Amino acid sequence: MKKHNFYAGPSILSQYTIKNTADAVINFADMGLSLLEISHRSKEFQAVMDEAQQLVKELLEVPEGYSVLFLGGGASLQFCMIPFNLLKKKAAYLDTGTWAHNAIKEARIFGDVDVVGSSEADGYTYIPKFEVPDDVDYFHYTSNNTIYGTEMRYDPDVKVPMVADMSSDIFSRPVDVAKYDAIYAGAQKNLAPAGVTIIIVKDEALGHVDRVIPTMLDYRTHVKKGSMFNTPPVLPIFSALQTLRLYKEMGGVKVLEKLDLDKAGKLYEAIDSSRMFTGTVTNPADRSIMNVCFVMKPEYKELEPEFIKFAGERGIVGIKGHRSVGGFRASLYNALPMESVDALVEAMADFQKKH
């Protein structure tokens, strides 16, 4: 049975990426060797790294003066690398969910943190209002909150450089990179399998802190060596390149954005017009187009496990909500086809007819 993969991450990748990766695991670049066992210093892998960096720049229209890195360790490692490299005295952070919260915790090790807004007390069900003071080194926000289904689908207007964790919505819209000192994203949502994180960093923003930075945590180390200071996560980078090629072929991030808006539009419409389901995000403008969080209305609440089973019988997997929200979460990452949204919407309708 065809599976409809709604997992929040690691999550669905295109068949193009999957197929090319499987082929390369057997024979990479016609070398007669597996992608798993080739030197990262081979000219064949260097070409992969170069093209992947170039395509990130092209797709996001990254201006001159920025470097693109592909590092291991996960986006969670960036929570400390960002302040290690960029926090001189004080930074502003917006608290919009679990990951934002974790990023704030790490930043506090390195300096003052001004939490300019938080929706924690309301279960992170909306993006809080905020104002960023002019005297901070940077403003950090999380563009999409995977767990709570909220998203900031724009580049905020503030008077300081920004840093954004775009782990779960990178490549779903154009970004004005010039407004940022750094953008980082764990690749395991819209790009590649788990194990690599993209960092887009402004070269000029580096080297202004007083502290000693361990070599591997210093972005300059990786910038200087073209992201090849040490052995990079070869396979995840190869897979990322496949996805990036596909994105370019499809027409770039504006095309992806349109597709994503259509998918999310259809699912939110089904939720909003339903007598049984309801969205969890309280401000519709803050709804994520990547992670759609919804629950059953109080009178149907006890049917939630039954719906997960019902949907599962149709090949719909990964829709169980995060334990801190409950209910359902349908992740509609770039690789998810409209066909899967249709299957979910149909399952919702059929389930309602039954009850």
Place this chain on the structure above:
Amino acid sequence: MKKHNFYAGPSILSQYTIKNTADAVINFADMGLSLLEISHRSKEFQAVMDEAQQLVKELLEVPEGYSVLFLGGGASLQFCMIPFNLLKKKAAYLDTGTWAHNAIKEARIFGDVDVVGSSEADGYTYIPKFEVPDDVDYFHYTSNNTIYGTEMRYDPDVKVPMVADMSSDIFSRPVDVAKYDAIYAGAQKNLAPAGVTIIIVKDEALGHVDRVIPTMLDYRTHVKKGSMFNTPPVLPIFSALQTLRLYKEMGGVKVLEKLDLDKAGKLYEAIDSSRMFTGTVTNPADRSIMNVCFVMKPEYKELEPEFIKFAGERGIVGIKGHRSVGGFRASLYNALPMESVDALVEAMADFQKKH
């Protein structure tokens, strides 16, 4: 043409590991989903993680009270994580090559470092004599020096806990783990594709430093969460499990050691009995069984590039020596079959006949 893969790392993996990984990239654990797109929180991946940790414990006879972690970021990240977590005042380090040197550099950020021995002045061509004082927090050494072809094939007898970087020779001999506070190893030599590092850490050794450790760099974070605090590098861990299963099936590390000794023995014999080639390690007892470094004698020196070409025509790849040593380096990791050593030895003999 069949390739004989002598790369130093990432390097040859067994066909068993490669084939099973390629299959799982198409369909993992009969889930109808790719290994690239499944949740690390799925019970199917949790089973992979659990078995991989268990097999490391079994193969290396890890005593109670130790945890096994699979982290991203590379062994180079461990150069700072080790002192972050374990260096209270002073540590002893042995300087046996580039990686040892890099580890020393990072440790100095965190405390006093007593370099108890170094062969740097002699181009790292042997393992220096050393004595470890009793008043250090730990003694750190690099068991195998990939670039220089030297190896410490034993667990040193010192009066303090040890920490070892076993990146390039783990699973090539039994290890007395009880002597160590931590053992770490980038997996891309004897285990898995690049992107994951194994850490075997003594639980009781943690929590004794005064400094604040960023969450992701604190081993306790990962110990507490069974190496699943954040999204782990899923595919490299799956591949590691395949290799570990194979190692168990083959009979464990003692069997692997015997095979490795036989392979290295044959190649060193060919070098020592040759009129054209000579080993670069000055003390035969320090010769690595993982990375065999050799050059052409002065009178044949200019033939080195020709031999690389000559061997390449027979499918022999990856034998170019590191630029800091020159000549040749044949890496004989666990997955390399004797047949490949035979091919290299034959190429050496045939080349000598020609000249």
